[in-house]
Each structure stands twice: as structure tokens, then as C-alpha cells.
Amino acid sequence: AGGGSPQPTATATTSDDGPVSGGVLVQTLPNDPGTLDMAVSTLQVTQTMGSNVFESLFALDKAFQPQPMLVDSVEMSDDRTVYTLGLRGGVTFHDGSELDSGDVAASLERFFTVSPSGAGVAADVVSVEAPDPLTVVITLAQPRHSLLGELAASAALILPEEIATAAGANPLTGAQTIGTGPYQLGQYQTGQSVTLERFDEYSARAEGDWGGQAGMKHAYLDGIEFRFVAEDSTVVNGLTTGQWQMSAPSNDQYSVLQANPNITLTPIAGGVVNTVILNHHPDSAFADVEARRALNLVINKEDMAAVSGTAPDLLTMTGAFQAPENAPLFSEAGTDVYESYDPERAKEQFATAGVDTIRMLVPSNFPQMVAWGNVLQQELTDIGLTVEIESYDLTTVRAKATDEPGSWDLSLTFISGTVVAPPLINWLQQKYIGGYQNDELDELFAEYAAAEDASAAKQVVDRIQQLVWDDIPSIVLYGSKQYVALDKSVKGFDGNFMLALYNTWLDAS
Amino acid sequence: MLGLILRRLRDLAIVLVLVGTAIFFIVRVIPGDAALAVAGDQATPEQVEAIREAMGLNVPLWQQYVTWFGQLLVGDFGTSTSFHTPVAPIILSHLLPTVTLALAATVLSIAITVPLSIGVALYPRNWLWRTVNRFTAVGIAVPEFWLALLLVTVFAVTFGAVPVSGWVNPFVDPAAGIPHLILPIVVLMVGQISTFALMLRDNLIGEMLQPYLRTARAKGARERRVFYRHALPNALLPAVTVVGNNLGTLLGGIVVLETIFVIPGLGSLLFQAVSTRDYAIIQGATIVIAIIFVVLNFIVDLIYLLLDPRVRVS
């Protein structure tokens, strides 16, 4: 039987301002990924739910730096190719078994094969060994600057060994959803709701000031219920009438909700990078760099931002491929190109490139993408191009883009502004639907991997960013922050970019 | 009579096989599959292929068809790629809200329509007649989803009289469950009542012209008796089939309303399954909807057969 609209009832009896224990928080998610498996499913909704349940060896702190999570100690060999990780003792899985190095090895193995980011790491990994129950040794073929960050990825989640082997490339089922996080899976009612329960044997870290996903986690809530509600207006209506306490409504609702005294709006750390994906297939209009530059010139990024409905305080009008808060990867190189806007010249350049028709694949699930598509269509039509729009749900767009690679010229997306290494930006990968390939970029990636320290790495990042605005593999429209709307009873939520709910509590008053 | 039922059952089976086959192939034509749906935007083709293989989606189409149909015959709808469990119980668990809505809306609509139409047929051209006529004309024309949006805004959001959305099993927890049902049922009833009232009114007026009523009057029956004892039952009889004929519209309305009111019924299951490309569920849910539709129609016909001696005894 369904859960109805349980009014959060704080059972604890502590003081007015401090955290209180108890209550069930209801959060809405737009759709059900069918699994909490963050290794297989890269969807945002999967991360939101899974981050309460699973943990990785490392975790990103509020500055997007990797910090140890399940490990206690990290030793790196001088040639930066052998990492010896000492695991934290006394960590138990939700099924009661204790974490050991075998679990880690098996989980990493799975991470390497199933996860997109894992595959990148795997290329450099020679071996993962477990010499004793609390030690894991990772041997690399060459130095890899981003390794710890990559191991901090949610996809590198740690599972019990049997489950990791059994699941393979399959998404984890409900019964296999066994992690080490502060919450464990209660009930998975596919399509309707997922309930998490507090995991009482959770062993928390002591560091309370790391922020982000790292450090101490405390499960104040008795439980969390994720309710799948697709319709934006339903989401807002439910929020205002107290049916649920936490949602991520569309941009347009921001100002409406802001006016509601019962609701707090919290920006999410990090942010997203809104991008026009260009197809580099030979049959595409954008196989020619001239056409790509022309497109950049014709796009009025301000209009794009405006039409998305994003509130001004959530906007960052930069062309960087990562969010400003993700300091290690944020670069302002090439801003002049980003800021240039000249439809007349664009028209000429399109003409020289011999482009007169643009075929757009627009994902219909996201209102802002539909909006960008519409504005883009108008801008292109205004300079005399023919625009053909096809609009499908995201899955279909992906299928079309992959199955008929020459049938489209551009599509739209937004990516996380908080990845840990440039090669993880999907539209820079050759395997991505855009099929972008650039030897210079590959060399830069290699240089990045080999970077000795953060400042060396940052320099490479700047060069990559510059290349991005020179060769334009895709066009960054602008950066923005997402926000969540919280009922005023929700306290302690720090706006972490996974929307993880540990350290959050419900205030009954 | 029995033979008639058997023949109808045979026709029903043929139709359902056609329905099943049609939906199997329609579903396969939808671009993208479950692997792509679960992998998300960041996955590379290799990873998608790996997931596809793990899910058993790379078997040839005809083989999938044969397997699926074979299993279907023994009541096995296959295994969901998003639930990782057999489809039949999933569908079963989503049946309750859909059926509850359908039945409640139908029963309530009939309960309102019958006295209303009687009033209209008895006293034509008065205010009631005009009001009902206008209501039915508009009621048939109102898109459910739109009406639902407006009613939610007015009654749920502004007045907070009823919940905005959601579902609580009203058989387990009536106090919480029934308020959740009010808006969707009201929306469904608007269409239902309009359709029924229109049909019933026409039937009644048509029946009022029948010669056998003159016979009743010639026997000395008063108008009240002529109406309630003769015209009304005979007008209600064929109206039974209207309930069946209208079932398609009703189910269609429920499918849409389930998404608006976040009701975990067959409709939202279907939508969910389309977005996750869960073939087994799409097929199962569609077939079950078709079965509900066809079987209920069959039952309605059967009731009609049983009630109407003109057809029953022949």
C-alpha cells in the first residue's frame, strides 16, 4: 500500500535550533531510473538517490577536491604509479558484512568495465591487488593526475564482492542495493517511490568540516521517500500544499516559489554547463570548423539564458566547460570567442562553409532545451538558414543520434559542472554522439594525466579550454546553478551537488 | 445462448492475439531500448552494448516474439527490465487504482445520470432540460487533462480542499484515500455523465414514442406507470451497452489523469515504461488494458443479453 502524504513528524525531543532526529522527508524526482546503481546509470536521479546509500573510496569535498571516504590512508609511489590504500576498519555493509579489500577490488573491477569514467581509468590500470583485508594496491601503467578524483566518483561505488561479481554490467536490483552509506534501501516501488531507511550501523568519519560529499555523515531522518512526479506543476502544487518537502522544480517556478514564505530555495553547489552538442560526422554541417564558428557567432547567449527561465542569481554567463566552483577545472580561456556575437558574419561564414540547412535533435523532456531549440531556430532562420527540428524524449534522441549518425547536425544538453577531469566531459570524447576527435586534444589529455600537481594540471586545463574555443567541439551557452525548493521544515541541507540528505533534518516546529 | 457466448469468446481470443502481435511489433519500432534508457546521457556505446547484452536484448526479434508469446499463453508476461521482476505481479499491483477509478467514475456517473435523464425526459424544455443539455454538450467537449489542471488549481492549490495528487489505497485507509480520489473521479465523471445523459435522454424520448406505450395507456395505465414501468426499463436496457462503448474513452481518460494526479495505475505504468523502454511492461500493460476493455465490453454485452428478453430468448 502506498505511503500517502505522511506529514513529517519529528519524533525527537531536543532543543529548538540544533539538529533533531526523526521524521520522513519526501523528495520528488522527475523520473524513475529503475535502479540506484550509479555505476551503470549516469542519470542525475540515480545519483540523488544512490548517494545516500553508496559510498566510494574517496569523496569530493565542498571545493571538489577528493578526500578519503572509505580509506584511511593513501600512499603514492614516487613515480606516481603505485597507490597503496589503507581501508578504514569497522565499516559494515547494509547486509551486515564487513568491508574488506576483496570487496574493493571487485567493485573497482566492475567500475572499470561498466562505468564510462571507469573505462577511462581502466586504460591506465595495470592491477588492483588486495594483499591483506584492509589494504588495496592499485598499480598504474603511467601517472594519472585525476585518479583519486575519479575514484571519488559516485560510479566507483563499493559493493560487497559477491554482488559486484554477480551484477556485472546489469543494473543493481533492489536486493543487490547494498552499500555502506548512512541510509539503506527500504522499498523500491518502481515507478512510484523509493524509500530509504536509516542504517543504524553506519560508521561515520570524524571530519565535520569537509563539506560536499566528504567527511562526517549523520542520518538524522528516520527515512527518506523519493516520489516520482514528472509534472512540474504537480511538483509545485505538492510543495505548496505540503505534500512533499523537497523538489527540484523547473527554472520558471523560481520566482513564484521565492514569493512563498513556507518555501526555501537553495542553490545546488557546483552547477551545470549548458551546451549545444555539435555533430562531427562527415555528413554533418558542423564537420567544418567554419560552420561551428559561424554557429557560435549567431547564438545570443543572453537570450538563451533568459528563455530558459533561469533566475539571474543562478546564472553564470561564462563559456567555461566547468563550473566556477569546480576551481581545478574552471578556466576563462577563450572568453572572447564565447562573447563574440555577430549574426552578419555568421551568415557569411555559413555561406562559405556551404551550409544552408541545420538539422536539430531536441530532447523534449527538458523545457529549457526545448526553449533553446526554439530560440536557436529563430536565430538561424533570421539569417536565412533552413532549420529542421526533431523533438523526442532523451532516450530516443540518443538512439537516433547513435543509430543514424549522419542524420543530425546539433543537439542540446547540459552536463555536470563538477567532473574531476577534462576527459570526463562527454562532448570531448570521441565515443560520444558528437564523435569529436582531435589529436591535439588527446595530447593535452595525456599531459593532464601526467601532471605532477594541481597547478600543472590547471595550466593544462587552461590550454584545453582555449582549444575548446578555438576548434569549438561543442558550444557552451552559459553556466547555471540548479536549485532545490525545500519546505521550511527542512533544515541543515547544504546544497551539496548530489542532493544527498544526510546531515539534513526536519524541524517539527 | 451458450453457443453465442462461446463464439464471442473465440472472437475475443482472436482479437487479443491480434492486439498482442500488433503491440509487440509497434513497441519494437520505438527508437532506443531499455539499455540506452538506463545508461543515461554519459554512457558510451560500448557500455550501452554491455548492458544490452546483460539484459538479453540482443536476441533476434522473431526469437523474442516467439518466446514472449509462448510465455504469454501460460500467463507469463516476461520480466521487466526496469523492475527486474516478473511483469504479471507488477501489472496486478497497478491494476487497483485504474480499476477503482473506472468503476467509481462509472457507478457514480450512472447514479447521477439516471435520475437526471428521467427528470429531463419527464419535464422537457424546462430549466433542468436546458441546463442538462448545455452541460452535456460542454461536458463531452472538455479535454480531461485541461479540466484536471483547472480543478487542481482551484480546489487543491487555492482552497486546499483536496490533495493535489497522489494515491492512497482507499480500501486500506479510506480517510486518506478517498480525498485523493475526488478530483480525478470528478473529472472523469464530467465526460461520463455527459455521454450517458445524452444517450439515455435519446433512448428515453425514443422509447416514449413506442406504440406499446399506447397499449399501456389503452389498458388504463396512468402516465406515471407508463413511464416508470414501461418506458424507463426499456430505455435503460440498451443504455447498458453505452457503458461498454464508452469504456475506451474512460480508460483513455484515466491513463492521462494518472500522469497528472501521480496515481500509480496502469496508465502511469505505461508512460513510465515507455520512457524506460521496458518492453515487457509496455506489452503487458497494453494487453491488459485491451483485455480489460474487451472483457468488460463482453460482460456488458452479456448483461444486456441477460436483461433483454428480445435477445436472450430466441
Add this chain to the structure above:
Amino acid sequence: MSALLRVTDFTVEVETDNGRLALAEEVGFAVRRGETLCIAGESGSGKSVTVLSIARLLEFTAPIRLSGSATLDGIDLVAQDQLEMSRLRGARIGVVFQEAMEALNPTMRIGAQLLEAFRLHAHPRRGVGRAELDRAGRAKALSLLTEVGMADPEAVMTQYPHQLSGGMQQRVMIAMALVGDPDLLIADEPTTALDVTVQAEILRLLRRLQRQRDMACVLITHDLGIAAEMADRIAVMYAGEIIESGPVEQMLRRPQHPYTKALLECVPRPGVRVAGRLRTIPGAVPAPGAKPPGDRFAPRNALATERCHTEPPPVLVDGDHMVRSWAPVTEWTPELVERLTGPEESPVDAARRAPGDAFLVLEHVNKTYARNARRQTTRADRRGAADVSVTRAVMDLSLTIRRGELFGVVGETGSGKSTLGRLMLDLEKPDPGSRIRLGEIEYGRRRRRRAELELRREIQAVFQDPHGSIDPRQTVAQAITEPMRQLLPIGRAERGRRVLELLDAVGLPATTARKYASELSGGQRQRVAIARAIAATPKLIVADEPTSALDVSVQGQIVNLLLELQRELDLTYVLITHNLSLITSIADRVGVMQGGRLLEVADAETLLRSPGHEYTRRLLESNPDPFAPRP
């Protein structure tokens, strides 16, 4: 002796969009207990409207206004409110309607319907409980059912109307009318839809009951033969007026109104062989809105004077007899009759048409239908009826039609007459093993279109229903052109000319060509159908009940036309009908059908004189004939 029902100056008007319309005017008559009054007249003359208004039944379904008076035993029915009327109906007035099938509630058992009639007037008195009342009602119902001749009344009580045959339904109707032991029985064409044999039984039943119960009876009929058998008095209605009424003897033997006389003359006399033409009345009954100003019958009356056309005639009463006319005819001479109804050529011997050689030959023809196939459009059948039993519409029938003859087919409803006609026309495929041949053309063998057209050039059809026989979306010219376009090698202009010729041949003005079926009367439509049938100069015409939907006066016109055309065009006819008088008076040979079988074939005289089959004899006996000696 005072009358039970006395109707005076009774006028019925209906409100229409174009104002009031009189349907019956200044009707007056009286019926005594034990007496039967027959109201006769052609269709649309206002018979039903009059009597149903007397019972005050019409106003429920039409906006009716009444004036004048109709007193039943001193109670003025016109002045009563309906509440009072509902006490009178059923108790003092019983009504029997025309289509019993439609007049019975289809979803109530016969028993329940009879009981209802009983309960409506048997009020529980002190000491008599409800149960007792019901028992009494049941007993009464059973005895009445027995009285109307039901073999197994118990079983009938539990049945539904559609399970009974038409005759049984009508008996139930009669029983129902009698439940309240009424003083007055109104019967509106109670036998019109029935076969003659059944009709005879029902009429006998009515007569018996009326005598036994000493009821006053008003019987409506359009068949003077029935009136002759049933009536003590006859009233003839025309265009909303009673134009003559009087005792039956006088009305049949010495009518004074030309219309009454003409109506009688139009009825074909069984056994009197007509070779030339039937007597007819020219023109047709006027519609309620289009009544002529003077004597309503004047426009069709060759004897009418100037005055008849302009001034309404006076009512002349002479004792029991009433006539509404300027010039009642007391002495009918053959010349007068001839002027009124056209010349009747002297009866010629049947042998006048020498039998030709065999033309249409049917050998062992069978036709089987899956039952219910015909009702495919009803809901129940769409859902698939299980009853796979079959109807054998035509059984092992062998028959030869000779060139130049007029072959008549008679038989009761469902005997397979129409099926036979369709088989002859090759519109229906006979069962395997059957052989039909027209001249050299074998029916089953023809595959090619040329052969098909060859057959069609030989044989054509005229169908019964005048409403359905012409496509409502076609002009008369188009309808007539259709067979020519298919079958004759002539051009457009030629066809146009021929349309006019044909219209002329069937007695229609050339202006008809541009009209649509809806603008024509039933008789005119049948003329068009005939024109279409002869358009492609066929040799054989199969006419399926060409006149049965028409009034007697018009029936004669159509039959005359057919006969005339036969003479001129050298046609062979197969004429299907259930009208025995008609067919025996015009056919060379007659075939009698029953239950799909051809019982006997004989020439008309032989058939009348010495019927070869028991069934034929019964048919002949049941045939109502106004000229037969009164019992």
C-alpha cells in the same frame, strides 16, 4: 334503442409548424351495444386518427386539438381529463391495435402484461387481499387466453411477445383488450399484417367475442371484404370526412356516394377473369393539407358537377343512412359506373393468350439461408449468433414459365415467394444442384460480364416497396436511364428521348423526369419502377408485390398499366402477390406456395373451381370478398 357510443361533429386538428391542420372533420356516427361499425377507407383518410382520438390516445404523441363530442354511455369523452380517461380505458373501452408485435411491451412476459391490465381496474376491496386479487387476475388471464384460442395458455403466460407468431400476438392483444370487460371495443386494422388464413381466424374470433359479450365494436379496415364480413354498419371515410354510412347491405349493394361505389368496383372479384383492365379511380387520396374546397372526392369523380367542385356538399340523412354529397346516386347504371371507374372490357377466355414455348425453366431449385443472416445489422447478431440452423426458403421447386403468359405466385408470408423471384432474377445464388435456365442462358454457368448483360436484357424486375424502389438521390430520368446505359447500345440523346417515351407509356407527364422519388406518390413511384423495368426492352418481368403497398384504387391503375404493357410489348410476367382475388382475376396460371414448396400450379379458373390442394382451398375460403353472399 340508444347508442352506446355517439360521436357528433367530431373534429381532430393537429398543430403543425404551418398552423393547424384538420385530420378529421365533423365526424359523426353511433354504435349500439352488440353492433359492429366498420370504418372503411383508403390509407390516410383519417380512420385511425378519429378512433384513437375518441379514446383520447392520440394526444400523448401529437399536439392534437379536439372539438365536437363523443359520448360513451352519456359521458362526454372529449370533456374528460386524462385521469378520468385512464379509468375508462381498459374498463369500458378496450383497444386492439394494428401491429401487435409493436403494441406489446417487448420486455414483459405476456402474463405480466395481462395481469397489469387486470390490476389497473380491479381494486382491492375489503376482505380481498392482494394475493387473492392476483390469483383472480391470473385465472382471468388464463381463461381469456383460452377464450381467444390459445392451445397452451400456461406456457403463453411465461413467454415474451417476440416468441409468438403474429396471429398469436394479435390474440394476446385481443385478450388484453378484454380483461376489463369493456363495453366498447375499438380495433384498428387488427389483421392487416396477417396472412389471409390467420386473418379469417382472428376475424371470426372477434365476431364471436363481440356477440358473446354484447359489445359495441368499432372496427377499422381498408378492406371492404372484411367490412362485408364483420360489419352491421359501414362508414366510409375519405379525406377526413365520413362521406357515407349505413347498414352493411345497403352500403354494399346500393351505395349512393360515388366514392363508395367506386371503391367497391375497384376490388377485383375472385373468379371473374379480367383480361382487359381493372376498374380504378383516377388520381389519389389528397393529403390533409391539400383538400379540395368542395366535395373532397370531386376531383377524382367523373360524375362531379360544377357545384361539387366549389361548395361543400350537404349531409343527407335518410333513416339509418347518411350520405355527404350534392348528388347521391340511387340508381347505378353500367354507363355511370363506366364513367366513374373506366371501361371494363368484356371478360375474355383465358385461352386468349396462347401458351408459348418454355421460357424460364427452374428444375429442383433449392435455396437455404443461414437463419439470422438477414438480421445481421442488429446488435445481437453482430455479436455472433450461435443459432446455426437454417431456413429453407425454397425447396425442390420445379417450374416452367411459358413465353407470353402472366404467371401468378401466391402464398402466405415467409412462404418463399420473394426468394423465388430473386432466384428467377439471378440476384441470389441457388443451392448447388439447382438448375435455372432462361431460354439458352444457364444461370449458374455465367461467369463473364457479357453473359451477365445478355441475361439482364431478357429479364427485369419491379419490386414491392415503393419507397425503396427508386434511389432517393436520383431523378426519375436517371433511374430510368440506368438499365438503358448498361444494356442498350444507344447514345445519350437517344436515351433522353426514350425516357420521355417510357414516361408517356406508363402514364406520367414528361415533367416527372426531373423529379425525385420524394416528390412522387406511391403509385407514381411504382409507375417509374415499371418504366425502368421495361426500359431495356426485356422479355420477362418479375414483379414482386408491385401493388401491395398501394390503395385499391391505385392498385387497379398499376395492374392495368402492367396488362396494357404486356399487350403492347409482348411481355411475359411473373407476378408475386398475396392477394388471391387480384391474381385469380388476371393471371393465366397461378402457383401456390407454402413453406418454400410449390404446392400446385393451375390456371385461375381451375384453381377457383376445384383447388387441387387443401391449403389452396383454405386460402380461397379465407379470402374476404365484399361480393360474396352474406352469411
Add this chain to the structure above:
Amino acid sequence: MLAWLRRLWRRDREFVVWLAVLLLLLLVVVIGPSLLPSAYVQSPGERLQGPSGTHLLGTDGYGRDVLARVVEAGRTSLLIALVIAALATVLGSVIGLVSGFYAKSASVLMRAMDALMAFPGIVLSIALVAAIGTGALSEIVALSVVFTPYMARISRSRALHLAGRGYVLAARSAGVSGPRILLTHILPNALPTILVQSLLIFAAALLLDGTLSFLGMGVQPPTPTWGNMIAEARPYLSIAPTFVVAPGLAIVLAVVTLNAISAGLRSIVDPRARALASMFVMRRERRAPRRA
């Protein structure tokens, strides 16, 4: 024409009024866009403004004029529904008339029609649209498939009825070939029924188009339809209610009009229906009888 209208007016005022409404609707939809601001030109600076002098119904999320879009949407929706109705009518009546006239030979087709009718319309159209993709063309194909069986069923029963009429038999005896009879007798006489039904389908298609577009499976933005406008407007229901209300009212008006015209037509075609409509039924029994 004028005389005909006058006659019609006297017979059935309401029908004439609805006809006028339909004409007006069509007129607005045809010439409206040229009088109003563009339905497409975006001005992100003027998003979501309330009704004003320049924008009678306000602006939408792209700063486009809502009134202009409602009118433009009417153009799309009406056209699509019209094409669907036309296709379903042609297909359905061909199937129905043929299988009704050649009663025995064509039951296979009707079985297929039954199978199609076993899906609730919306479910079938969702499945079909999902399979063949979104867009005007797919929607037209899908909805035509949905509505064809209804037309087939009606015209089939009509053809069955007509096949037994005397003039059809007469035509057959006159040697007119089957197809020609279908064309010259059955079709013209079934036409009124078909027309009445096709108007109903027109209305139903309009509703279903609304629903499909609302679910994002119909014509895709920026081309407006009434349904996708409502979908687009949903998030703004509390900010800009006219944006949701206007297209919905437009659907209701159009559907009511079409249904009314269909009903009026039916009463003209089938006089019985008219008699029913003007019937008066139960009378007071305690009233003195009316005397002339």
C-alpha cells in the same frame, strides 16, 4: 443558397447559429494570423506578461503573444483534425461500404477493425506515435488508424441496410456492376450518415490531438497546437492563467460546435431524430383537455 438558408433557419435556428460559429472560427483561424502579431517571433525580454493592450491575452514563456498563438494553434489543430477526419472517413467508409455490400467476403477486414477498436484510442495512438515518431505526419497517421474503425463500423451497417433496398436490387437486375452500384447508389445514400459521423470524428480528433499534444506526442513546438500550448503553459498556471485557459476554451468551443453541427445534420438527415428532439412527453393528467 439564400432561400435554402432561410428555410434552414426556419427549421432549425440552433443549427444555423452553430454553422455561423464554425464559419467564424474558420475565418478567425484563416485570416487571424495576418492581423495579429507573429505567433513565432520571440522576445525573451517580455516573458510571461499579463493581458495588456498590446497583448490581449498576455505573453508566453518566450514573450510571444498568446492570442496570436491560440489562433495559430487553431489553424494547426483544426487542420490536423480535419485531415485526420478526412482520412479516417475515406478509409473507413471504403472498408465499411465494401464489406457491408459484399457482406460475406470482407469479414477479415472487420475483424482487423475490431482488433484496433480493442485499444482505447489514446493508448493506441500513444503506442503508434511512440513507434513512428512525433510530428504532424505521425500524428495524422496514428489518429487516422484510431478513427478508421469507427467510420468503418457505421458505414458498414449502413451499407448492409442499403444493399437490400429495392433500387439496389433493381440496379443489379439492370446489370450494373457491383463497384458501380457502390459508387452510384450505396455511397450517395450512405453519405449523410458518413458526413454526420465524420463531423463527430473531426471533433473527437480535435480532442485526441489536444491530449496527445499535451502529452508531448503531437505536433512539436514551436508550432503551436491547443494541446501543446496547454502543456507549455502548465508551469505558469499560477502566474499566467490565461495562458492555460485560452487554448482549453478554444478546444471546448470548437468541439461543441462540431458536435452541435453533427447533431443538427443528423436531425435533418434522419427526421426521426428531429421528431425526438421536438417531442413533448409526459403531460399533466389533471388538466382540462384542450379544445379547439
